[in-house]
Amino acid sequence: MITIENLTKYYGKNRAVNNISFTINDNEILGFLGPNGAGKSTTMNMIAGYLPMTSGKVTIFGHDISREPVKAKLDMGYLPEIPPVYPDMKVTEYLSFCAGIKRIPLGKRKEEINRVMELLKITDVKGKLIRNLSKGYRQRVGFAQALLGDPKFIILDEPTVGLDPNQVVEVRKLIKSLKKDHTVIFSSHILSEVSEVCDRVVIINKGDIRAIDTIENLESKFSTSLALHIKVKGSKSKAASIIETADGVKEILSIDEEGNDIYSFVVQLDGDAEEIQDKLMSDLLGNQIRIVEIFTEKPNLENVFIELINRPVRKDSLEDLLDEIVPESDSSEDEDGEDEEKEEI
């Protein structure tokens, strides 16, 4: 098991990673998801023992990376964001050098190099200088290096970047196959990739963990509740109170003014969408509120991801939401200065 406890990294005064903790279980593929600049590579570099942490602890199979770096690194393979290859070396020379620094016994080196070259399908370029290889091949040579010596723990920092779609599929397949007897942490900013390959995900943004859960849980947590989009023309507050009190409405997520007395509501539903929608429509029409547009949407994982990253603080009450669109509203009621990004109307 790999444990990461209270990991923090400052670059000068800038905080790149803020007190993050999680564990990676044996034989698990953990996805490390976040937008560019979220602190993914910094975290990976700290786990791999390349960058020292400002504070916190990384334990790899019981060995603290700061206190017992050699023992911790012996069972680890790391593919950094930029494949660490020497352009002046041939593929086999490079892999043999890597086998040397990873302390693979001389007698086993050749066999081991052949094995990883087969796995990554780079045998056909083994005699070529790395400088003459395409980006995809270089990436695979870097990947092969990480698998040398069959380490139990593998760190992959965006392993599919720069590969063509065919290679991406192959590499994903390979990562999945590693699960059998390896522990893998795998970073990406591509959600579909993570959901396809990983058992659990850690979502990180601006150095903070936003969520740690299985893909299924994340999906179900957000998809059980459908989002209903209604655009109405008429009294805003009347419409809001009707919507809020209607059966099956969990909460109003947002209200936007579109001009000409038209307001669009996003409502989270709880129950049979069609029934609620019909009921809501007749209620609204009965109160002289015209419905301009109405549709339901099932949030997909992409939306979950965007929401987790961009919406750290939820509005609590209907009043807060209504206040947001009132021009003279006092922003002091809002939390965390969230409203700064909202446009005043």
Next chain:
Amino acid sequence: MFSVYKKELQSFFYTPFAYALTALFMLLFSYIFANNIAKLESSNKLMFSFTEIFYSIIIFFIFLIPIITMRTFADERKLGTEVLLMSSPLNVAKIVLGKFFANATVFLFMIAGSTLFPIVTEKNGEVVKSQLICAYIGFFSWGLMFIALGMLISSFTESSITAAIIGEIVMFADLFLDDFSRTAFISQYPKIQSVLLAFAAQPRFAYFSQGFIRLSDLVFFATAIIVLLSWTYISIERRRWNRG
């Protein structure tokens, strides 16, 4: 450590790098050698000194050593391969030593080429071997010190060209430290002068070239190498901490 050493040697010898550098060194050496012989004809003495050739060559040499060492760490950083080394079970000390020995090997290869000249001379005359061996030992020690210095400078930067240029300036300064400290201006301050002289490598080489092997000179070079390599180690570690 051996893996790093081997990899470094490969990068020197599997490319024209080491050969081109050695060829350049031999060219310079042969030029001065031929010059010395040409001078013989105009003088009555039928002798010349190899150690003088070393003296003449050293000024060129300080331009060659930074070329050996410039890539040592600067390139690793530029290529992103530093991550590979640092996340491997190797520790930084072994990386520094492996690279130092590889650079030293290239240097040895270069000066080995220069033994061709005494061998040819020996065939047609007589060479004072003991003095020549002393001069080689002195030259080698001095070279090793400059290699350690060049590696330190390479660990400061990401650009190998910058490393080479800074290396040349620093080595050039060290070469003339001795002359500089003997100027009238510095002589006014005997304390400063003695400090400067303590760091000057040239007077120490002078003893070697005259056929003296003094323990204090050997200790000087060995200490300088150890200090510079330790500093390199610290510089790499410190940069990891301060990176960003």
